[in-house]
Amino acid sequence: MTRTTLDLTGLKCPLPALKTRKALKPLTAGDQLEVHCTDPLSVIDIPNLIRETGDKVEITERNDVRIVFLIEKTDNT
Numbered sequence: 001m002t003r004t005t006l007d008l009t010g011l012k013c014p015l016p017a018l019k020t021r022k023a024l025k026p027l028t029a030g031d032q033l034e035v036h037c038t039d040p041l042s043v044i045d046i047p048n049l050i051r052e053t054g055d056k057v058e059i060t061e062r063n064d065v066r067i068v069f070l071i072e073k074t075d076n077t
Helices: 015-024 042-053
Strands: 003-008 032-037 056-062 067-072
Touching: 003 015, 015 032, 015 042, 015 067, 032 042, 042 056, 042 067
Parallel strands: 003 032
Antiparallel strands: 032 067, 056 067
């Protein structure tokens, strides 16, 4: 299991979701992707993306400065 951090601070919709999707593709089951965002719409877009991919997501931090998602890649083949 590996954990990768993806810094998407400063990017606006739809870039955080698109870049998150691209970063998830090469991961294997059990790998984690930590995504840092500042776009308020990412709290909607990224969970919706993860519902589509079948992976697991939780918001680990949400404040006035940033939102941090922890996504776990599942074996959804």
